[in-house]
Amino acid sequence: MIRVVLPAHLRTIARIDGEVQLDVAGQVTQRAVLDALEAEFPKLRGTIRDQGTQQRRAFVRFFACEQDVSHDSPDEPLPDAVANGTEPFMVIGAMAGG
Amino acid sequence: MGGVRVLVGTHKGAFVLTSDERRKDWDVSGPHFAGWDIYHVKGSPVNPDRIYASQTSGWFGQVIQRSDDGGEKWEPVGNDFSYDGVPGEHQWYDGSLRPWSFTRVWHLEPSLHDAETVYAGVEDAALFKSTDGGAAWTELSGLRKHDTGPQWQPGAGGMCLHTILQHPSDPDRLWVAISAAGAFRTVDGGQTWQPINKGLRSGEIPDQDSEVGHCVHRIDMHPSNPDVLYMQKHWDVMRSKDGGDSWQEVSGNLPTDFGFPISVHAHEPETVYVVPILSDSQHFVPDGKLRVYRSRTGGDEWEALTNGLPQRDCYVNVLRDAMAVDSLESCGIYFGTSGGQVYASSDSGDNWAPIVRDLPAVLSVEVQTLS
Numbered sequence A: 001m002i003r004v005v006l007p008a009h010l011r012t013i014a015r016i017d018g019e020v021q022l023d024v025a026g027q028v029t030q031r032a033v034l035d036a037l038e039a040e041f042p043k044l045r046g047t048i049r050d051q052g053t054q055q056r057r058a059f060v061r062f063f064a065c066e067q068d069v070s071h072d073s074p075d076e077p078l079p080d081a082v083a084n085g086t087e088p089f090m091v092i093g094a095m096a097g098g
Numbered sequence B: 001m002g003g004v005r006v007l008v009g010t011h012k013g014a015f016v017l018t019s020d021e022r023r024k025d026w027d028v029s030g031p032h033f034a035g036w037d038i039y040h041v042k043g044s045p046v047n048p049d050r051i052y053a054s055q056t057s058g059w060f061g062q063v064i065q066r067s068d069d070g071g072e073k074w075e076p077v078g079n080d081f082s083y084d085g086v087p088g089e090h091q092w093y094d095g096s097l098r099p100w101s102f103t104r105v106w107h108l109e110p111s112l113h114d115a116e117t118v119y120a121g122v123e124d125a126a127l128f129k130s131t132d133g134g135a136a137w138t139e140l141s142g143l144r145k146h147d148t149g150p151q152w153q154p155g156a157g158g159m160c161l162h163t164i165l166q167h168p169s170d171p172d173r174l175w176v177a178i179s180a181a182g183a184f185r186t187v188d189g190g191q192t193w194q195p196i197n198k199g200l201r202s203g204e205i206p207d208q209d210s211e212v213g214h215c216v217h218r219i220d221m222h223p224s225n226p227d228v229l230y231m232q233k234h235w236d237v238m239r240s241k242d243g244g245d246s247w248q249e250v251s252g253n254l255p256t257d258f259g260f261p262i263s264v265h266a267h268e269p270e271t272v273y274v275v276p277i278l279s280d281s282q283h284f285v286p287d288g289k290l291r292v293y294r295s296r297t298g299g300d301e302w303e304a305l306t307n308g309l310p311q312r313d314c315y316v317n318v319l320r321d322a323m324a325v326d327s328l329e330s331c332g333i334y335f336g337t338s339g340g341q342v343y344a345s346s347d348s349g350d351n352w353a354p355i356v357r358d359l360p361a362v363l364s365v366e367v368q369t370l371s
Helices: A008-014 A030-040
Strands: A002-005 A020-022 A060-064 A089-093 B003-010 B013-020 B027-032 B037-043 B051-057 B061-067 B089-091 B097-099 B104-110 B118-123 B126-130 B160-166 B174-179 B182-186 B216-222 B225-233 B237-240 B259-264 B272-276 B292-295 B303-305 B323-325 B333-336 B342-345 B353-356 B362-370
Touching: A002 A030, A020 A030, B003 B051, B003 B333, B003 B342, B013 B037, B013 B353, B051 B104, B061 B104, B104 B160, B126 B160, B160 B216, B174 B216, B182 B216, B216 B259, B225 B259, B259 B323, B272 B323, B333 B362
Parallel strands: A002 A089, B037 B104, B037 B362, B323 B362
Antiparallel strands: A002 A020, A060 A089, B003 B013, B003 B037, B003 B362, B013 B027, B037 B051, B051 B061, B089 B097, B104 B118, B118 B126, B118 B160, B160 B174, B174 B182, B216 B225, B225 B237, B259 B272, B272 B292, B292 B303, B323 B333, B333 B342, B342 B353
């Protein structure tokens, strides 16, 4: 079970409280986690990554195990602690603007 | 008894203001979608309980919200605004070419004819249509693929399609406006488009007869006479008597002919409203006085409407989608400011009063007349 932490605005859109728990088949990568997240919550499509290019939005960051993995390849395996559910995959709204 | 529902989009959420036909006492609900830019909120003329909102942010992209109960409950619907085919390129500020890239929905225009059909004007400029209440969007790409497309370039606010007008009886006939490309018309439901910018004069472009490149800020019409169009351009207030084939300036005695919104009275096709603004860089009302100007002659002759509006120390702006009229017997006029005030007049603009004074900066104002 993968744990995902979403920023408040996306929790509001998805109408959830707290963490999301997802089943991810196969290797646990950013792409696999986000695919599973968007399958579970279709309203989040387009809010984290562009629907056409699948690129991460500029002001969205991904953290895992206290590391910023935003610039890692979306197909690179996430840390074991995320894959086994010990640590969450965190989607962060970057600090910017007002 | 009837009444009105004023739909307000702000920099930090949406608000719904309701009143009976006297328009004296108001209920305020919101903020809906708190913290997000709400570029536009508009209801279906066919089914007033059906309302659409464009919710957008630099962080999380574009969300389209839909209400089916008059704005109490909302549900996100489709937000995939993928361009048709390879997007191509348009001019950038420095003269280089840049690929078309979707940023946000500026304007939502529910169909006059069908409650499930709604149009969306987006940045980078394109027109989308949904026929299933906003669930799925299809680009009417004949506009973006017009021969002049590679010449289009953004205004300071981005290359946005911000105005969508529908012919009252012919669903295939539409007008749109793009900053800073100009105005365009289709007579075949959006398959093919014609630039309609003859007569516009813009000091910011070298060729005054250019087919495109004019910074049109807003167009409006009266449904009883769709051949007559009124335009607030970056500079100049313009009028067309032939559906946009040609334009004549009607700025007349306005203190400045720069501005953003323009609206036509609900019952008087020759009565038009604008809010003159200082430009190019100030973007606030002249002399510290908030004045709506009304022409009862289709332009050229304008009178200042000031009763109830601040006449000293006022330095707000009124954006292009932030003015609307209701269709009650005594026509109501509404507008919102960058200072967060929404003003209403229930007597065609003779007298004004604020509905609310302290909202976030207002991006759009629309009104529904309820039976």
